[in-house]
Structures are given as structure tokens and as C-alpha cells.
Amino acid sequence: MGTDSTGTESRQPVMADVAKLAGVSHQTVSRVLNGAPHVRPDTRDRVLAAIRELDYRPNSAARALVTRRSQTLGVVSFDSTLYGPASMLDGIERAARSAGYFVSVTSLRSLDGRSVQEAVDRLRDQGVEGVVVIAPQTAAVSAVSRLSSSVPIVAVGSGNQTQLPMVSVGNRYGAGEATGYLLDLGHRTVHHLAGPANWLESKDREEGWRLTLQAAGAPVPEVERGDWSARSGYQAGLRIAGLRGVTAVFCANDHMALGLLRALHEAGRSVPDEISVVGFDDIPEAAYFTPPLTTVRQDFGELGRRALELLVGELEGGTSSPTHVQISPEMVLRRSAGPAIGR
Amino acid sequence: MGTDSTGTESRQPVMADVAKLAGVSHQTVSRVLNGAPHVRPDTRDRVLAAIRELDYRPNSAARALVTRRSQTLGVVSFDSTLYGPASMLDGIERAARSAGYFVSVTSLRSLDGRSVQEAVDRLRDQGVEGVVVIAPQTAAVSAVSRLSSSVPIVAVGSGNQTQLPMVSVGNRYGAGEATGYLLDLGHRTVHHLAGPANWLESKDREEGWRLTLQAAGAPVPEVERGDWSARSGYQAGLRIAGLRGVTAVFCANDHMALGLLRALHEAGRSVPDEISVVGFDDIPEAAYFTPPLTTVRQDFGELGRRALELLVGELEGGTSSPTHVQISPEMVLRRSAGPAIGR
DNA sequence: AGCATGTTTGTTAGCGCTAACAATTCCTGT
DNA sequence: ACAGGAATTGTTAGCGCTAACAAACATGCT
Numbered sequence: 001m002g003t004d005s006t007g008t009e010s011r012q013p014v015m016a017d018v019a020k021l022a023g024v025s026h027q028t029v030s031r032v033l034n035g036a037p038h039v040r041p042d043t044r045d046r047v048l049a050a051i052r053e054l055d056y057r058p059n060s061a062a063r064a065l066v067t068r069r070s071q072t073l074g075v076v077s078f079d080s081t082l083y084g085p086a087s088m089l090d091g092i093e094r095a096a097r098s099a100g101y102f103v104s105v106t107s108l109r110s111l112d113g114r115s116v117q118e119a120v121d122r123l124r125d126q127g128v129e130g131v132v133v134i135a136p137q138t139a140a141v142s143a144v145s146r147l148s149s150s151v152p153i154v155a156v157g158s159g160n161q162t163q164l165p166m167v168s169v170g171n172r173y174g175a176g177e178a179t180g181y182l183l184d185l186g187h188r189t190v191h192h193l194a195g196p197a198n199w200l201e202s203k204d205r206e207e208g209w210r211l212t213l214q215a216a217g218a219p220v221p222e223v224e225r226g227d228w229s230a231r232s233g234y235q236a237g238l239r240i241a242g243l244r245g246v247t248a249v250f251c252a253n254d255h256m257a258l259g260l261l262r263a264l265h266e267a268g269r270s271v272p273d274e275i276s277v278v279g280f281d282d283i284p285e286a287a288y289f290t291p292p293l294t295t296v297r298q299d300f301g302e303l304g305r306r307a308l309e310l311l312v313g314e315l316e317g318g319t320s321s322p323t324h325v326q327i328s329p330e331m332v333l334r335r336s337a338g339p340a341i342g343r
Numbered sequence: 344m345g346t347d348s349t350g351t352e353s354r355q356p357v358m359a360d361v362a363k364l365a366g367v368s369h370q371t372v373s374r375v376l377n378g379a380p381h382v383r384p385d386t387r388d389r390v391l392a393a394i395r396e397l398d399y400r401p402n403s404a405a406r407a408l409v410t411r412r413s414q415t416l417g418v419v420s421f422d423s424t425l426y427g428p429a430s431m432l433d434g435i436e437r438a439a440r441s442a443g444y445f446v447s448v449t450s451l452r453s454l455d456g457r458s459v460q461e462a463v464d465r466l467r468d469q470g471v472e473g474v475v476v477i478a479p480q481t482a483a484v485s486a487v488s489r490l491s492s493s494v495p496i497v498a499v500g501s502g503n504q505t506q507l508p509m510v511s512v513g514n515r516y517g518a519g520e521a522t523g524y525l526l527d528l529g530h531r532t533v534h535h536l537a538g539p540a541n542w543l544e545s546k547d548r549e550e551g552w553r554l555t556l557q558a559a560g561a562p563v564p565e566v567e568r569g570d571w572s573a574r575s576g577y578q579a580g581l582r583i584a585g586l587r588g589v590t591a592v593f594c595a596n597d598h599m600a601l602g603l604l605r606a607l608h609e610a611g612r613s614v615p616d617e618i619s620v621v622g623f624d625d626i627p628e629a630a631y632f633t634p635p636l637t638t639v640r641q642d643f644g645e646l647g648r649r650a651l652e653l654l655v656g657e658l659e660g661g662t663s664s665p666t667h668v669q670i671s672p673e674m675v676l677r678r679s680a681g682p683a684i685g686r
Numbered sequence: 687a688g689c690a691t692g693t694t695t696g697t698t699a700g701c702g703c704t705a706a707c708a709a710t711t712c713c714t715g716t
Numbered sequence: 717a718c719a720g721g722a723a724t725t726g727t728t729a730g731c732g733c734t735a736a737c738a739a740a741c742a743t744g745c746t
Contacts, residue, residue: 012493014731014732014733015732015733016732024695024696025695025696025697026696026732026733027695027696027697027734027735028694028695028696030733030734031694031695034734037693038692038693038694038695039694039695040693040694040695043694043695057467057468058468058732058733059408059470059731059732059733060468060469060470061404061405061407061408061413061470061731061732061733062404062408062701062731062732062733062734063732063733063734064404064407064701064733065402065404065405065408065701065702065703065731065732065733065734066700066701066732066733066734066735067701067733067734067735068701070404071469072447072469079433080429080432080433080436081426081429081430081433081644083424083426083429086423086424086426086429087424089423089448090422090423090424090450093423093448093449093450094450094452097449102447102465102469103447103448103449104415104445104446104447104448105432105436105446105447105448106436106440106446107433107436107437109437122445124400125400125401125403126403126414126415126445127402127403127404150355229627230627230628230630230631231627231630231631233631234631255627255628258628258631258632259631261631261633262631262632262633262635265633284572284573284574284598285573285598285601285628287573287574288573288574288576288577288601288602288604288605289601289605289633290604290605290608290632290633292605301424357701357702357703358702358703359702367725367726368725368726368727369702369703369726370704370705370725370726370727371724371725371726373703373704374724374725377704380723381722381723381724381725382724382725383723383724383725386724386725401702401703402701402702402703404701404702404703405701405702405703405704405731406702406703406704407703407731408701408702408703408704408731408732408733409702409703409704409705409730409731410703410704410705410731411731687746688745688746689744689745689746690743690744690745690746691742691743691744691745692741692742692743692744693740693741693742693743694739694740694741694742695738695739695740695741696737696738696739696740697736697737697738697739698735698736698737698738699734699735699736699737700733700734700735700736701732701733701734701735702731703730703731704729704730704731705728705729705730705731706727706728706729706730707726707727707728707729708725708726708727708728709724709725709726709727710723710724710725710726711722711723711724711725712721712722712723712724713720713721713722713723714719714720714721714722715718715719715720716717716718716719
């Protein structure tokens, strides 16, 4: 008791403290912690007891420094306020945790390539072992694919134009199903309320819609365009309500469909009697719209989960796994779409 | 060129490499990196040039090891799929980034105290410097408040029963406003569709509703209860539609209000002519419901931002800042509520 | 017994960085 | 020209951990 370390509670215990208490070397403590073989059971027990007694917590920075593994994955998201990104993030986090990783999140402010690069760099500087990018804008994806990065990256969203490993839903397929369903109901053609032009999802859904129309020999009307929000759907709806001959509209997402429904209602156009509406996503609220929305369901959580699996596979498997995973969306029929009436 | 380090590209450059290239000691490189004073401008420039040339990235684990600061904050969230938590998370992340911190997220699977403790422990083991808990359940909060943790914690949500620093919205106040508004419209009383009993928000909103009713000498009807989802709102709506004498309903959130609207519509009860409905939250879709929803707006993003400021203040300021921040919600009037008609 | 084989533990050397101090250089005023 | 001080740079010693090797001990076999 000559020095200043008289107190017994001074600082957080370190491995050496545990070792001393258990009467072993610090390396043996490390072995117990990491489940190394060749540790005698009673030694292990003594170490474990010492750990409990001191409430010892390994220092992750020290471990990361020497192993060069941070146990952390990064996620770059676009607008995590939206239902889609939020759900994917949730799926990613759950999957990451069960695979033994932490998740560090960065939200993009704008969608240009520089922001993506910046976000990934930031994450890399923090020492993440891999990155999932939820950024389905064309600019973002092309930025990511030429990203100079030493860490593996997986994209989640749409588009298959990249070399990047990627998980996406069959947007084209889903859009085709929706359009085909409407056509089968007897509509002469189907209008489309698309998402922003620079989003991959938009593009793919629009393409699925257009292709199906063409294959059926139906005329292809001008697309209306929104920004995913109910507000933009409402505004587009006002325009559509003014158009003549519209009997069916396929919306690129459910939120815009909600706005569209509202505008149509205000314009006195009955859904589905006069106009049929189909959405995309199947958000939990879609079943309670007026009328309940026929839509195309996609499982965002699953999307996130699969993306993370892909990343972890790349990280641990070493060899390249299947690099493009596609998840099939599926139509759910409700009351917002019906047969074309007398025309 | 005798050893195996013949190649020039072998490994990631470290500080010593930069130092050698710039012709200085590694400490000077460190000084430049950390903006220490007393570095001659041209020395700084040479170092900076070397950093750029080698594309050097400081190793964050090494820095964290010696400084004992990880630049990382943890967030424990409940169901980040919900609009509220997702928005708060978004606000937190943005604020954290601009304050120079990373954000590591963990989603709770269940709401018992042990899960919260586990999540916080996990985060702490990872080395976060502080934690924001988005977990407005009573159990979670009481668990957090007796949390044995060496890191500062801030809660965001509701309730003021804890010693824990906390940011919340004036739920009681907002609920009172909504109820008072309905009463002023001439309704004899206001029914209430509450959230889960173990959520603080539920409790506070219910209390605000009840108190206002009592203060006005209005009868206090039995509360209906949902789980925040549109689905549960729909089911409650079915029950309410069967009740006699209901002319006004205050819903604890907008999603349940949506379900309620749907159920009322199906039951042939017109809103607002027969029954007035008011929600809480003002989600972006509320303006496009049928009819557009009168509701109480709360700014989730702001909530998250303030929580983070509080945490950072505690972390860096040292002294204890105001420990309970309250944000006022505000009513937004739309068309789902109107005067009581002839009774 | 005597040696190879295997199990269990300890010792040493960093990982890449910053803090603390030491050394050097550059200014001032006198 | 020279002391005194500031400005600028370098040197040394860890942070707490794991990897690699070394030592000690046990066991089986001929």
C-alpha cells in the first residue's frame, strides 16, 4: 500500500486481474474466453469464477486491434424513415446479431454517388468488416460498384446490372403480375403511377408494366410519376382523375396508392367501380385503406436477412457464393381492383 | 530485399509508413491527424501529401485502445419497423454523425427487462460510450433505470417516473388537447382507443384523456385497447361500431385510427357526420386517409435529435444538463372530426 | 526404463496508436 | 552575442489483447 493503487475498486478489471485472481496466466484466461481446446475443466471453472467475481469485460478494441476483426458490419441506408428501408434494416440487424456481428448505421442525406462513397468510407474508417448498402438509386448503385473499398459490399434493392453481390425482389415480375391481373379483369389498358426515375425499383416496375402491356397488345399510356409519398400520389391522382378513359392504375408503391385513392375519392370517381387500383409492397396498413388495397407483397425483412447472409458468407466462407439472390413478390387480392365495367 | 517484404503493396499502410515517406516521426503524423498545435505548416503539408499518396487510414481500434474512446454510441430500439422508432432512430443517427459519433443499433425482440439489460450489455461490451434507449414500455424503463452500467444512458419516449435522463413528448398534454377539442365541438363525451397497457405513451395519453373528461364533468367511458396496429384498430372499431351513443373517439395513434375508420366505414357509420375521430402522431399518410385525419403531431425526428444532444452533453459536458426534456405536440385539424350533430 | 506423442500451461512479442516527456530548433530582448 | 522561453520535433512506454512458440507434465508404447 505504498503506491496510489491502494484502492481495490480503482479501474475496470483487465485480463491480468482475472489471471491473478484465478492463479493462472493471462493467456489461459484468453483461452477460456475464446473457447480454445486443451484447458483443464477445473482451470476453466476457476477462471470463469474469477471473471464473474470481478465482473470482467473483455476490451473489444484491444481484441480488434490484434485480430483485425471488429465484429461489426456497416449499413448504409437511404431514408430509414420509410417503411421499406426501416424493415430491411430491422431484418439486417436481427440476422447480424444472430451471426455474432454488431451493426453500425449511416443514413444518406442525398442520393448522389459522392455521398455513398463518403458513407462507405466513414464506415470503413470505423473498421467495419463489410457493408450492406440499402440504396436503390441508380446513381448510388453505380457509385458503389466502382467503389474503391477493401471491404466486401452487398447491395440490397433492385437491378441486376452490377457486378456487386445483391439481393433484390422480382420487381419486374411483380409489376407484370399486377398489370396482367388488371388486364385479365377486362381493362383495355393499365395506367402507371411510377416512382422516382432514378430509383431502380421504379425502373424495374415500370419495365414490368410496359412489357406486359406490350405483350398483350394493349396501348401503353404515358406514365405519371411520384416520389413514393402519399402526397405525390395524391397530386398524381388529381391529374389522373382529369384524364378520360382511365379504368385501371398500377401504383409503384402503396403509399402513393393511398394518395391516389384519396384524390379519386375527392374527384368523385369510385374505386373499384369506375377505376381499379393496385399497389406494391403490401404495407401493414394496406388492408385498411378505403377500399382495402389489392397489392403486390414483398418481404422487406427477408430481403435484409438474405443480404446479410450473403455478406457473412462472403466474409467467412471465403469462396464466392451465389452473387445475385432474387426474392419473389406475390399478389394479394383485396377490394381496390375489379372488373372493367361496361365499356 | 532479402525478407518477404519485398513487395511494396503488401499490407495496409500504417502511421509509420506515412512518417517514413514524409520524413518525420510517427508522432508528428499523429499530431497532424489530431490537429495538435505547434506543427509547422510545411511539415503538415508533407505529412498530408504522404497520407494521400499512400491512401492511409488511421486504425480506429488502435486509437480506441489507447484513448479509451470508441466514438460510438449505442441505440436500443424496440420495433424499428414502426414509424415512430424508425424516425427517432433516423434523428439520432443524423445528430450523432454531426457530433462525430458512430451509431450501433440493437433491436429488442421482447420487452421484458432482461432483454433490455442484455442489449445494453452487448452494446457496452462493444465499447460504446453511451446508449440511447427507445423503449417506451414500462418494464423496459424500470429495467433501464436500475441498470448496472458504466456508460451514460438516455431514454427517449414518455414517462417521468425515472431518475434517468429522458426526452419525451407531452403525451398527456396532447391527449388533453385532442379530447378538449372534441368536447368543445359539442360532444357529450369522448371514447378512447388506447395503446397497449404496458406502454408509457399509452398510459400518459389515456391519463390526459381521462383527466380532461373529468375536468369537464363528462362521463368517462370504458377504454378500448389495441396494440398500435391498424389491424387492432379495425377490431376495436368493430366493437365500437356496435356501441350506442358513441359520437367521438380519440385514438392513441394514427395507425389504429386508420383501422377504426375502416371498421366504421364498413359498419355504415359516417365519419365525421355520425362519429368524429382524432388520432395521434400525424404520420405522413394521415392527411390522405378517408377522411383526412385530425390528429396530434409529434416530431419524432426532433425527439431523437434531442435525446442524442442530451447524451452527448452528458458525455462531453461533464456536468449534468437538464435531465428531462419535454417536447410539445400540436394539434393538426383535418376533416375526421366535426361538431356533434343533433343529440 | 526410455522415448515419442499429446495435453496443459506459461512466456514473449507485437497489433497501431497516443501520452508524456526529452531534445532540438527558433525567437526574443538585452 | 547570449540567456530565457516558446515553438517544433523525436523518443519511449504503454493501452489490453491474441498468436506463436516454449516449457512442463502426462501418457502410451517398445
